[in-house]
Amino acid sequence: MKILVYNHRADETEYFQKFKEKYNVDLMLTDKTPTIETADFAKGFDCISIITTPINAALIKKFNDVGVKFISTRTIGYDHIDIKKAKELRIGVGNVTYSPRSVADYTVMMILMATRKVKAIMQNSYVQDYSLEGIQGKELHNLTVGVIGTGKIGRTVIKNLKGFECNIIAYDINENEEVKAHAKYVKLEELLMSSDVITVHVPGAEDNYHLINKNSISKMKDGVFIINTARGSIINTYDFIDAVEKGKIGGAALDVIENETNLYYKNLKGEVLGNRELAVLKSYPNVIITPHTAFYTDQAVSDMVENSILSCIAFYEGKENPWKVL
Template sequence: MKVLAYSHRQDETEYFKKFSKKYDVEVVLCDDPPTMENADLAKGFDCISIITTKISDKLVEKFHEIGVKFISTRTIGYDHIDIKKAKELGVHIGNVNYSPNSVADYTIMMILMAIRKTKAIIERSNVQDYSLKGVQGKELHNLTVGVIGTGRIGRAVISRLSGFGCKILAYDLYENEEIKKYVTYVTLEDLFKNSDIITMHAPATDDNYHMINKDSIALMKDGTFIINIARGSLINTEDLIDAIENKKIGGAAIDVIENEFGLCYNDLKCEILDKREMAILKSFPNVIVTPHTAFYTDQAVSDMVEHSILSCVLFMEGKENPWQIE
């Protein structure tokens, strides 16, 4: 069988070679993201592999017209794909999973950088300002961390946090018995009210859209830290900016932001960006913004490529596919 892989990056090449051989699949690599203009490259392919490019209803229709039966995204999230249109046309969709350690390690790093005011310290030291005023941090063992979402990544974060001696609260629709030795499950409202740090590990769904907003922020302690390594749509960015400006929120560290399509993984240093909210967030000394890189480790990239190829194989063979969504 054959798979067309869009948005191929050089760091993926060795893994595409390795796993195409392992699973006896011919993989054709395309460096460009899928567009209406290059969709015809997928003619003759039952399966394609993509990353985070927005797959609109029109693009789903185009792929359907040329015979694509399965779209595998080399990501956990799949909100960039018009699932409704895919389901309507009978185009099947799959995602992947990868080592939760990549995002969990990054989350801990971001929490520590936020509460220790690392951004301000680094920026000062770059101009030889070694004063202490304004950069006194907090110690994690004195704080309560609220974890929203206790899936694979949330649980990996909790496991790491347990070694710091902090109190851990958790919220999820489905409680996990294994981690109750580390956490106390509470309602979302109680988590907002009682956490010093809130770290988010929930998927992007209609129910979760803007779960951090002016109303939920109003419930929080003054000086709460917000960490978002999940999906940008979980936070109402305007409300977050307002809360930082009025000092309700003590700081934030985010690896994702609303409307980030076309932004991440591109060299845009000479471009005028239509991203005012991101520019405002980046201007704050107590806000860290990184470009959706929490996942980016050698193990995670290997997992993403392997699972995407294997998902296509399982789909074509009609076997049980743990990554098939629709």
């Protein structure tokens, strides 16, 4: 079996080499992005491994034409792949799982940074303003944290938060018994109304599109803190900006934003960004923006590489594939 790896990064090299030898697979690495022009690289390969580059219908068809039978994305989310077209052409699709602690630890860090006003503190310190005005924070044990989505990452966030002795409530369409030992499940509306901090851990599926919008924000407490380490499409950016400017949202930490494709993971220093909302969000002293890096640990990268390879192997050998999406 042959696997072509697109968007190979230097930090992945040692893991691809390690698991290539461990699983005895034929790998070719390229730092090129999958496009109509680079799809021909995949001729003769059974599987391709990608990251977050949009794989639209035309590109799916092109890969089908050159003989690709399976697409593995080295990400949990797969909303960047045209699943409908892949199904039509009978091309398999798989995602990966990786250490939930990577995103969960980062999430707790962002909750603390937002509630303790770390961005404002650091901005002040850069200009040697060491006054206390405007930087008084909150202590977590006095707050109610609402966790939307209790999959592996959401559950790990809840476990991490228990040590801070805060009140934790959760919402998920599928309740988990493990969560009930640490948090109370409530309806979504109650979570929105009762939480001082809301952290989101749901996939970027159609059902979750703009889950946080003008209507849902109106139900939240005044001064609520919003944390998003999931997908940018979950938040309606225009409604969010309006709520920040009106003071409804007291602070936020966003590792993902809408329309981040072709921005994140590139060095754009000195360039004008084609995302006005990002520029606006970065300007607020109470909004922390990071470039989709919550996942980025050595363990997570190793897991992403290994599980992408294992997913391709399972597909090729016709075995049970825990990462199979289609």
